[in-house]
Amino acid sequence: MNESSPAPDIVHLQTVTKIYGSGETAVRAVDGANLSVPAGELVLILGPSGAGKTTLLSLIGGLLQPTTGTVRVAGRDLGQLSSAALADFRLRQIGFVFQFFQLFAALTACENVEVPMRLAGSSAQGARQQAEQLLIRFGLAKRLGHRPQDLSGGEKQRVALARALALHPPVIIADEPTGSLDSRNGEEVIRLLQQLVNDEQRTVLVASHDQRITQVATQLMYCEDGHLIELPRP
Amino acid sequence: MFLLARKNLLVHRSRFLLAMSGISSAVILVLLLMGLYDGWREHMSAYLNHVNTDVWIGQKGAYDLFQTVSFLPAEGEELLREADGVKKVVPFVGRLITVEIRRQKRHSFIVGVADADSGPVEIVHGSAALHDGEIVIDEVFARKERLTVGDSLIAKDKPLRIIGVARGGNCFLYQYGFVTLAQARQLFSMDGLVNYFLVQLASDVSVAEAVAQIEEISPLVSAFSKAQFTANTLSLTGDNFLPILRVLEVIGLLVGTIVIGLTVSTLTVERSAEYGVLKAVGAPNRTLYWTAIQQALICGLGGWLIGVPASWGVMAAAQYFVPQFPAVTYSHHALWMLGGTIVMSLLAAAFPIRRIAGIDPLLAFKG
Numbered sequence A: 001m002n003e004s005s006p007a008p009d010i011v012h013l014q015t016v017t018k019i020y021g022s023g024e025t026a027v028r029a030v031d032g033a034n035l036s037v038p039a040g041e042l043v044l045i046l047g048p049s050g051a052g053k054t055t056l057l058s059l060i061g062g063l064l065q066p067t068t069g070t071v072r073v074a075g076r077d078l079g080q081l082s083s084a085a086l087a088d089f090r091l092r093q094i095g096f097v098f099q100f101f102q103l104f105a106a107l108t109a110c111e112n113v114e115v116p117m118r119l120a121g122s123s124a125q126g127a128r129q130q131a132e133q134l135l136i137r138f139g140l141a142k143r144l145g146h147r148p149q150d151l152s153g154g155e156k157q158r159v160a161l162a163r164a165l166a167l168h169p170p171v172i173i174a175d176e177p178t179g180s181l182d183s184r185n186g187e188e189v190i191r192l193l194q195q196l197v198n199d200e201q202r203t204v205l206v207a208s209h210d211q212r213i214t215q216v217a218t219q220l221m222y223c224e225d226g227h228l229i230e231l232p233r234p
Numbered sequence B: 001m002f003l004l005a006r007k008n009l010l011v012h013r014s015r016f017l018l019a020m021s022g023i024s025s026a027v028i029l030v031l032l033l034m035g036l037y038d039g040w041r042e043h044m045s046a047y048l049n050h051v052n053t054d055v056w057i058g059q060k061g062a063y064d065l066f067q068t069v070s071f072l073p074a075e076g077e078e079l080l081r082e083a084d085g086v087k088k089v090v091p092f093v094g095r096l097i098t099v100e101i102r103r104q105k106r107h108s109f110i111v112g113v114a115d116a117d118s119g120p121v122e123i124v125h126g127s128a129a130l131h132d133g134e135i136v137i138d139e140v141f142a143r144k145e146r147l148t149v150g151d152s153l154i155a156k157d158k159p160l161r162i163i164g165v166a167r168g169g170n171c172f173l174y175q176y177g178f179v180t181l182a183q184a185r186q187l188f189s190m191d192g193l194v195n196y197f198l199v200q201l202a203s204d205v206s207v208a209e210a211v212a213q214i215e216e217i218s219p220l221v222s223a224f225s226k227a228q229f230t231a232n233t234l235s236l237t238g239d240n241f242l243p244i245l246r247v248l249e250v251i252g253l254l255v256g257t258i259v260i261g262l263t264v265s266t267l268t269v270e271r272s273a274e275y276g277v278l279k280a281v282g283a284p285n286r287t288l289y290w291t292a293i294q295q296a297l298i299c300g301l302g303g304w305l306i307g308v309p310a311s312w313g314v315m316a317a318a319q320y321f322v323p324q325f326p327a328v329t330y331s332h333h334a335l336w337m338l339g340g341t342i343v344m345s346l347l348a349a350a351f352p353i354r355r356i357a358g359i360d361p362l363l364a365f366k367g
Helices: A053-060 A083-093 A109-119 A124-137 A153-164 A183-200 A211-215 B002-010 B013-050 B076-082 B139-145 B181-188 B207-217 B226-270 B272-280 B285-321 B331-357 B361-365
Strands: A011-020 A027-037 A042-046 A068-073 A094-097 A171-175 A203-207 A219-224 A227-231 B055-059 B086-101 B104-113 B122-126 B134-138 B152-155 B158-167 B175-180 B196-201 B221-225
Touching (some): A011 A053, A042 A211, A053 A068, A109 A153, A183 A211, B055 B207, B055 B226, B076 B196, B104 B139, B122 B139, B134 B152, B139 B175, B158 B175, B175 B181, B196 B207, B207 B221, B221 B226, B226 B272, B226 B285, B272 B361
Parallel strands (some): A027 A227, A094 A171, A171 A203, B134 B158
Antiparallel strands (some): A011 A027, A011 A068, A219 A227, B055 B221, B086 B104, B086 B196, B134 B175
8 A cells, every 4th residue: 555645545454364373273364355445435244154254353443463464544554553552543543333232231321422532531521412412313312311221222233333433433343233133223223334434434344244234335345264355246 | 431430330239338348347447456556555554654753663674564573672762762863752552463343353453552643544433532441443444344433342352442433544454443552562462562663853854864873873673764664564565465456457458458359350350341342442451450440449448438437336336345445546547547448449459450451352242
């Protein structure tokens, strides 16, 4: 990737390999993966369980360091960042959405969304106002003070999405975001992800088995045995 | 992240309350021992500080009031009185004896009072105007044995009527009682003998010089300044007994540390996935460590807030049921304990911090 390129890819993977373990028990979770994603794309990564999709997302999200190869996201070579810089990168550049929502059980919906803002140093009042606005935008105006245990699956995932967007990160990483939702709530989450790409030019990378996402994805990738292959759009 | 630290702690209220009671128990134990330590020293020295003397003179080799033996001929009083720089000499006769109360044997350190200089610290009931056949007892002894003015006790087969109850004579193991000097001599069979001489010096005489001079002139006596004699009396038991209290205090602090550490560590294990999520979404390690420290401090300071007033209650109850219990309460004990609690909390946070450091952020991807 050329630094002076006028429109650099927001995500760029070059012959990335991730090996777990060593010797005879070594596992190549990702094997020579290449990926270029311009800003404002919705990339769907398909593939069977254990194919390396989550490892790939973890590499892009700065949660793992590649064994070999280069991962560049939002202009940063993640291999060159210290662990503190990587944490800051994840906080400000990446929004994570997980299959099992991973909300903080003791906090209300609003407080959950405030977490990244408070980590970034926002004031309590500023974080509260912004969190409320995000949740209202996602149709959760009446759920601000509810704890996760009092929310439906769809509501939980919308809170998780609001949390992912709290600091306006350019890249959203979603791991099976519809995997724990019923059909109607799944469609709602897909619509919201599409909205982020179309209306806000965010880049969304989704690992999923959900075929409905293929209809809104702008780029399709297939992952199997650690290899990443680009698929033609239907 | 204080909000998350606090709310996670309070998710399981019963467990939090259990942890609070464990920590506050440790705080109570340490404060009780601190109160006992200071109280013991104060009670032990109260009478010796009250005695009006500059120099204690005893038999050569005598060192303190309770543990070493001292007998001197009573005529020494005249010799001392004639010495330069001596303002007043008071004979002191005192010994630990067994007295009989309602046919029960009890111990009391009986002092023969020559005048007010060696009398009780402060009369709280009755009178201090002693005659033969009368005794002034300590208020702790009175409460312990349910005695009051007008009652009698028996010492060496002689009945002694209680004419007064005094404060400041509780030595924990036994209490002071006061009789006339003649009565004491009779009780102890010490005709012509005293245990010590209390010497008051003229105002222009240095105590240190007087002590040195007395020992030089008479090689058969030991002389001590009042402060030194008090320190000697405290040290013989204090050197052996008080360090045990210090050991127990350290054990109390350790128990508190372990309870805090267990509480926060258990919480950390339970919330491992949440810590993984926090790591994944970009919380730096120092923030996560600070979360554990905050939780430990909440536990510790909560235990301190409950433990301090509870310790006052426990001490009051202890003194009600065990009158000779010499504990005292001081605000500086509570402040010292506050420091101790903060140290306990910080040490306890080391357990969960180690665990947090090992949590994999990829846990966030798991169910």
